[in-house]
Amino acid sequence: MWDGIELWLRKVGGTLLAGLLVTGYGLVKVRWWLPLRVAFFLAGVGLVVGCVVETWKLVRSPESAAAQLDCLEAQREAGD
Numbered sequence: 001m002w003d004g005i006e007l008w009l010r011k012v013g014g015t016l017l018a019g020l021l022v023t024g025y026g027l028v029k030v031r032w033w034l035p036l037r038v039a040f041f042l043a044g045v046g047l048v049v050g051c052v053v054e055t056w057k058l059v060r061s062p063e064s065a066a067a068q069l070d071c072l073e074a075q076r077e078a079g080d
Helices: 002-028 034-060 065-079
Strands: none
Touching: 002 034, 002 065
16 A cells, blocks of 8 residues: 555655646636646646656556555666
C-alpha cells in the first residue's frame, strides 16, 4: 500500500499541486486581463486532467506498485 502512495506522490502529486495553484492563481487575480486569467485557468485544468489520466494509468497498470517504483528509481539513478 505504501509503495502505491509513494509512487502516486512521485508521479502525480507535484503536477496536481501545480495544477491547483495555477488554476487558483488565474481565478484570484481580478485585475488581470480576462484572456490571461482564462489561459491560466485552462492551463491549470489541463494539468489536473493530466493527473487524473496518469492516476488512471497507475491504477490500471498490470505491474505492481513496487515494481513501478523500482523502475522509477532506476530511471532517476541513470539520469544522475
